[in-house]
Amino acid sequence: xxxxxxxxxxxxxxxxxxxxxxSGGVRGWFGRQHWAVRTVLALVFAxxxxxxxxxxxxxxxxxxxxxxxIDWPSALFNMSYYVxxxxxxxxxVGFAGLLDLGYVGFFAVGAYTVAMLTSPDSVLHTEWPWLxxxxxxxxxxxxxxxxxxxxxxxxxxxxxxxxxxxxxxxxRIFATSSETLRGDRGFSDIPHPPGSYADGKPIxxxxxxxxxxxxxxxxxxxxxxxxxxxxxxxVGRSWLAIREDxxxxxxxxxxxxxxxxxxxxxxxxxxxxGGVMFAGQQGFMNSQTFILQFSILVLAGVVMGGSGNxxxxxxxxxxxxxxxxxxxxxEDPIFHTDLFGFRFAIFGLxxxxxxxxxxxxxxxxxxxxxxxxxREKEVAPQ
Amino acid sequence: xxxxxxxxxxxxxxxxxRPVDRAxxxxxxxxxxxxxxxxxxxxxDVLLExxxxxxxxxxxxxxxxxxxxxxxxxxxxxxxxxxxxxTTCFNAMTGVYRPTSGGIRFQGESxxxxxxxxxxxxxxxxxxxxxxxxxEMTALENVMVGADAHHKTSVVGALFxxxxxxxxxxxxxxxxxxxxxxxxxxxxxxxxxxNLSYGEQRRLEIARALATNPTLLCLDEPAAGFTPxxxxxxxxxxxxxxxxxxxxxxxxxxxRLVMGVTDRIVVLEFGKKIxxxxxxxxxxxxxxIAAYLGVPTDAA
Ligand SMILES: Nc1ncnc2c1ncn2[C@@H]1O[C@H](COP(=O)(O)OP(=O)(O)OP(=O)(O)O)[C@@H](O)[C@H]1O
Ligand SMILES: [Mg+2]
Numbered sequence: 195x196x197x198x199x200x201x202x203x204x205x206x207x208x209x210x211x212x213x214x215x216x217s218g219g220v221r222g223w224f225g226r227q228h229w230a231v232r233t234v235l236a237l238v239f240a241x242x243x244x245x246x247x248x249x250x251x252x253x254x255x256x257x258x259x260x261x262x263x264i265d266w267p268s269a270l271f272n273m274s275y276y277v278x279x280x281x282x283x284x285x286x287v288g289f290a291g292l293l294d295l296g297y298v299g300f301f302a303v304g305a306y307t308v309a310m311l312t313s314p315d316s317v318l319h320t321e322w323p324w325l326x327x328x329x330x331x332x333x334x335x336x337x338x339x340x341x342x343x344x345x346x347x348x349x350x351x352x353x354x355x356x357x358x359x360x361x362x363x364x365x366r367i368f369a370t371s372s373e374t375l376r377g378d379r380g381f382s383d384i385p386h387p388p389g390s391y392a393d394g395k396p397i398x399x400x401x402x403x404x405x406x407x408x409x410x411x412x413x414x415x416x417x418x419x420x421x422x423x424x425x426x427x428x429v430g431r432s433w434l435a436i437r438e439d440x441x442x443x444x445x446x447x448x449x450x451x452x453x454x455x456x457x458x459x460x461x462x463x464x465x466x467x468g469g470v471m472f473a474g475q476q477g478f479m480n481s482q483t484f485i486l487q488f489s490i491l492v493l494a495g496v497v498m499g500g501s502g503n504x505x506x507x508x509x510x511x512x513x514x515x516x517x518x519x520x521x522x523x524x525e526d527p528i529f530h531t532d533l534f535g536f537r538f539a540i541f542g543l544x545x546x547x548x549x550x551x552x553x554x555x556x557x558x559x560x561x562x563x564x565x566x567x568x569r570e571k572e573v574a575p576q
Numbered sequence: 577x578x579x580x581x582x583x584x585x586x587x588x589x590x591x592x593x594r595p596v597d598r599a600x601x602x603x604x605x606x607x608x609x610x611x612x613x614x615x616x617x618x619x620x621d622v623l624l625e626x627x628x629x630x631x632x633x634x635x636x637x638x639x640x641x642x643x644x645x646x647x648x649x650x651x652x653x654x655x656x657x658x659x660x661x662x663t664t665c666f667n668a669m670t671g672v673y674r675p676t677s678g679g680i681r682f683q684g685e686s687x688x689x690x691x692x693x694x695x696x697x698x699x700x701x702x703x704x705x706x707x708x709x710x711x712e713m714t715a716l717e718n719v720m721v722g723a724d725a726h727h728k729t730s731v732v733g734a735l736f737x738x739x740x741x742x743x744x745x746x747x748x749x750x751x752x753x754x755x756x757x758x759x760x761x762x763x764x765x766x767x768x769x770x771n772l773s774y775g776e777q778r779r780l781e782i783a784r785a786l787a788t789n790p791t792l793l794c795l796d797e798p799a800a801g802f803t804p805x806x807x808x809x810x811x812x813x814x815x816x817x818x819x820x821x822x823x824x825x826x827x828x829x830x831x832r833l834v835m836g837v838t839d840r841i842v843v844l845e846f847g848k849k850i851x852x853x854x855x856x857x858x859x860x861x862x863x864x865i866a867a868y869l870g871v872p873t874d875a876a
Contacts, residue, residue, distance in 0.1 A: 447788050
């Protein structure tokens with residue numbers, strides 16, 4: 195019995211005594227709240243998110259948040275699919291540690307599948323409704339995730355990044371030059387989501403993007419629940435184990451290939467979902483939609499927000515869409531031009547600043563611990 | 577503290593525990609139900625057979641025609657000077673390296689060419705010479721990764737929180753806490769493993785390996801860097817593990833430690849087996865004495 199109660203040898207550094215519940219930061223604070231408090235907070239947060247389209251009506255704050263002259267609901271919708279992409283990429287990069295630079299490829303696959311199946315311009319001439327195209331689009335996106343994942347399983351780090359970069363470029367070049375995918379001419383008249391008001395007007399029209407934003411937000415909430423469930427299970431543990439020491443993970447019984455493929459497939463699924471939403475709102479898309487910058491931008495968002503943390507990814511995804519928009523219409527004091535033109539430079543500065551002052555991201559991944567509260571009480575006294 | 581006084585009761589405890597355990601069918605206690613027992617389960621059965629294994633790294637012959645076999649329920653020592661090929665032997669047994677020639681059979685089945693995770697699920701678990709935990713995971717999560725090895729539900733179960741998945745998670749957590757208690761670090765369960773002390777990390781590695789329900793546990797220098805007091809505690813732990821029915825293969829540099837705990841020993845030198853037998857036999861073997869007391873090139 196004496197041996198089992200061994201105290202650690204030597205002095206215990208202060209950091210060692212720190213527990214996840216007592217650790218600082220937003221997450222530490224959130225984790226320490228009672229579950230009921232946490233639920234209420236989450237509901238309040240969701241309610242605020244749903245009410246964001248009316249932010250302009252808020253007296254003082256409103257005009258600060260909303261950029262003058264832009265279509266705010268559209269901007270919100272754009273944010274919603276950026277957040278979706280960030281959530282999906284976070285699974286691949288943040289959870290499984292697979293550096294994927296071609297993530298926009300899955301977005302493109304989702305959007306193009308919808309376009310092919312629904313647009314009258316498509317050679318298929320199927321002209322399905324938007325809803326019917328979704329399952330096919332998501333299945334094909336997942337499949338493309340597996341197709342990309344399979345040959346790259348042995349690659350890591352930089353090598354994986356290069357191959358995935360190539361994947362996105364192949365899709366873009368294919369979209370540009372292939373007759374079936376119509377290059378610059380693109381696809382028009384992609385149908386909108388179904389549903390109409392009592393007076394017969396469609397809910398998802400052309401004029402107001404608010405319903406699209408709400409739809410996007412609802413999809414995001416579903417995705418959050420799904421991803422969170424995965425992260426808190428053996429799946430999340432396996433991903434983290436692979437990220438930290440792939441060989442040791444396999445020696446401990448983790449089927450590394452299976453879980454890496456799942457990461458790719460789930461990431462591709464969520465990316466495809468973003469593409470599906472995008473196609474349904476825009477009604478038109480062509481090969482110019484999917485530029486490489488897009489992939490890099492989403493990756494920057496994930497890293498900026500806090501790779502491996504759901505809320506970090508959400509914040510990062512929202513910011514990469516919001517910041518450039520916010521710069522519109524602001525005149526810089528020196529050249530007297532629109533700051534929007536400098537958006538990438540400013541964005542770069544923001545990222546550099548964040549990487550200097552908060553390299554782990556805005557909301558860093560705080561490795562969640564199991565509910566040990568009761569256990570701690572049990573075993574703490576010697 | 578008072579190690580010399582502690583040692584005696586511990587030795588007695590272990591000695592008392594042994595005959596009781598020997599009466600049970602060895603090699604089955606540590607396994608969960610449903611694991612196939614390939615051979616009959618007679619005592620003294622061969623559990624692992626290393627059969628004329630040679631392993632080359634380019635010009636380096638790390639293992640040269642090495643053969644030995646482990647019996648169920650014993651504590652088996654693998655010793656030898658630096659670079660003798662002990663770790664390489666572990667790596668061959670756990671699927672990290674493939675032998676250049678020769679065979680390795682576990683419970684009568686060849687494991688050469690099998691995937692690492694298959695071998696683990698088949699019942700061989702190990703620790704590493706240089707601790708290889710998952711540093712950002714808590715101690716509990718580290719052990720749970722091992723416990724996951726035998727769980728059936730996966731992505732779909734987790735995604736929809738199916739009852740069976742939830743039960744497995746709960747069982748895995750309970751079992752992992754139990755194992756943390758077994759190795760004596762349950763108070764550190766919620767701590768990120770990077771923050772554990774060196775000794776705790778070594779114990780955590782053992783708990784993680786035990787969580788995979790091994791029939792054979794391979795420990796690669798588990799006492800490296802330990803104080804004499806810690807070594808005594810580790811000895812105790814190794815005996816405790818064996819008493820649950822797990823066969824233990826132990827690599828160790830400390831001759832006294834090996835002699836005190838093992839039933840049989842194989843000595844490697846420059847990739848070759850130079851001796852095999854009980855601790856007493858091996859200790860008096862002139863070749864072993866030469867290998868350890870002679871002037872090997874790597875002594876400097
Ligand atoms: N991956 C590898 N590539 C090339 N040579 C290797 C490799 N792994 C081991 N070796 C060589 O094989 C020989 C045996 O190494 P091994 O690590 O098995 O020794 P060891 O008995 O575990 O020694 P130690 O007591 O120092 O841990 C050494 O000469 C080593 O340099
Ligand atoms: Mg070694």
